[in-house]
Amino acid sequence: MKNVLLVMVMVLGLASQAQAKETLSVAFVFDRNTINLNSSQRNSLADDYMDKLNYTFKNSGLSSYIAFKKVAVAYRPISKSGDNLKKLHNRYYDYNTDAKIPKPRLTLHYYQRYYHADVVIGIVDFNENVSGISAFIPKKSFGTPKKANTPLLAFGDFGICFVNYRFRNQKEQPAHEVGHSFGFRHGKAAEGFIDSNLVEKYANGYGVTKGLNYGTVMAGRYLTSSERGIENRFSNPYSYKCGYWSDTNKCGDSTANAVTFILKYAKYFNKRGDWYE
Numbered sequence: 001m002k003n004v005l006l007v008m009v010m011v012l013g014l015a016s017q018a019q020a021k022e023t024l025s026v027a028f029v030f031d032r033n034t035i036n037l038n039s040s041q042r043n044s045l046a047d048d049y050m051d052k053l054n055y056t057f058k059n060s061g062l063s064s065y066i067a068f069k070k071v072a073v074a075y076r077p078i079s080k081s082g083d084n085l086k087k088l089h090n091r092y093y094d095y096n097t098d099a100k101i102p103k104p105r106l107t108l109h110y111y112q113r114y115y116h117a118d119v120v121i122g123i124v125d126f127n128e129n130v131s132g133i134s135a136f137i138p139k140k141s142f143g144t145p146k147k148a149n150t151p152l153l154a155f156g157d158f159g160i161c162f163v164n165y166r167f168r169n170q171k172e173q174p175a176h177e178v179g180h181s182f183g184f185r186h187g188k189a190a191e192g193f194i195d196s197n198l199v200e201k202y203a204n205g206y207g208v209t210k211g212l213n214y215g216t217v218m219a220g221r222y223l224t225s226s227e228r229g230i231e232n233r234f235s236n237p238y239s240y241k242c243g244y245w246s247d248t249n250k251c252g253d254s255t256a257n258a259v260t261f262i263l264k265y266a267k268y269f270n271k272r273g274d275w276y277e
Contacts, residue, residue, distance in 0.1 A: 019263065021064060022270035025071040026050065027117035029108055031078040034125040035165055039075075046073045049121065049163070049174045056175035056217055060234040060259055066266045072115045076107050078122050085126055085133040085162055092160055108160050116273035118159050119178055125165040131173050134161030134180035159272040172217050172232055179205075179234070179258065182269060184218045187235070187256055200264075206235035206256035207242070207249075216242050216251055218258060234258035 028046040030037065037045065053068050079088055092106060112120045161177040187204035205218025216235040233242045235252035236259040242251035252258070262269075 019065055019266070022066045022266045024066065024068050024118040024270050025116065025273050026053070026068050026119045026121060027072040027074065027111045027115045028070070029074045029076055029078060029111055029120065029122050031122065031124040032075055033077045033079050035123060042075060043073050045123070045168065046070055048168070052171045053174040053178060056172065056232050056234070057262075059232050060217075060236065060262075061239075062234075062259065062262055065263055066269070068119070071117060072111060074111055078107050079124055079126075083124075083126070084128055085124070085130050085164065088122075088124065088162060089133045112158070112160065112273070118270055118273040119181065120160045121174065121177070122160070122162045123165055124162060127166075128164070130164060131167035131170060132161065132163040132177040134177045159269075175217050175232075175234075179218050182262065182265070184258055184261070187216075187219050200261055202252075202255055202257040203261045204235060204256040204258065206252045216256070216258070234262065236260075 028042075028049065030042050047070065050068060050070050054063070057063055057066055057068075092108060108120045108122050111117065159181050161181045163173055163177055167173055183200075183203050185204045187206050205216045207215030207219040216233055218235065233239065233251060235242075235256035237250055237252035237254070237257055239251040239259075240248065242249075
């Protein structure tokens, strides 16, 4: 019996060393100036965004390690007259600040602080062909990615991103913008380079993005409902089913392995909601 108990203790000890599941809190803020939905409609859409977000992580084999929960749905003015997503983004992302924590001066900053949200998604309705936007890692605030504060760099724009209501039916949209807030680029095939300012140079999407070809979630173009084998996954060189025309195509390579990146920084993404304490 003593030996059995010893084995059980050892097994439990090994289990405790496994990577814990991180649950990230998400706050949704609908723009009162561009969106006219009642409370029930806003909550229903927020739930739909949540389902899409968790669906992508589940398809990527990450549901045992990271998940998202809704903590708030607010309805406040976000945009100004004449705004587009780029202008709105620039107000929330100070390229020149030396502060490691943004001041809670704007609407989404306030809700991130109030709800300790790891991710804040602002929903706007702009008449432009852009589905969303999220800032990348600051180039001036923190120096090079290889310094000791690399985990902090992984937070991208502190978890604040925007989605355009007009593209609400794209199931990749929420995960794509949240992925940017994690520090992902579209990828070499989409942009022609690997940004040296990334936390890790393999934090990219993967796939051909011009014409009717294929792409993982971050690759820069979304697969339509008519395309074959839609799996809606993050890049992973060990996976073959990512919505490609042929399942024999890998989902990543040495420059594109978003799954490994998420696993490496999951516990840090789950601390963004504590920054304003």
